[in-house]
Amino acid sequence: MPELTRKEYRQQQKQAEREAEKRDEKRVETEREYAKAAHEPRKAPRAPHRGDFDEQTFKKVNSMKKRLNWAIGIVVVLLLVVAMVLFKL
Template sequence: MEPQTRKEAREAREQAAEAARERDRQRVAVERDYAREQEASRAEAKGKQRIDQEAYHKVSALKAKLNWAIGIVVVMLIIVALVLFFV
């Protein structure tokens, strides 16, 4: 329905503009909250990734030590077998 007077038309435009500003405020608030949540989840994921990398390096070092230990045991078993065979 068309506004009857200029005053009513101006009031309708002002109400529409105010409603648009309010929607804008709500949208910006929601976007800020979303950005904060995303930042928090990124920081948490980065922390987990760092922990995973530390664990990976520790496991790699442990694997290397275990490989050396197995190699040394195999060499010692061969030496013992040779000593028993030749003595």
């Protein structure tokens, strides 16, 4: 394999940089086009409108809310108990 001169090496490096810049410009342009297409409201996919909850779903959601509130309350009380035991408040 022949040795490269310093000038040939620099030329190869510059050529590689130019190619990388071209690829980067093309990538940026493609990303811009994609961003424009994604932000247009008529082209963006929409979730179907489900309307109000039916009665069964409403009851399930409310019961889960109550359980979550109870769980949060119990965790807070337990944290206070642990703090009192650790710090002897």
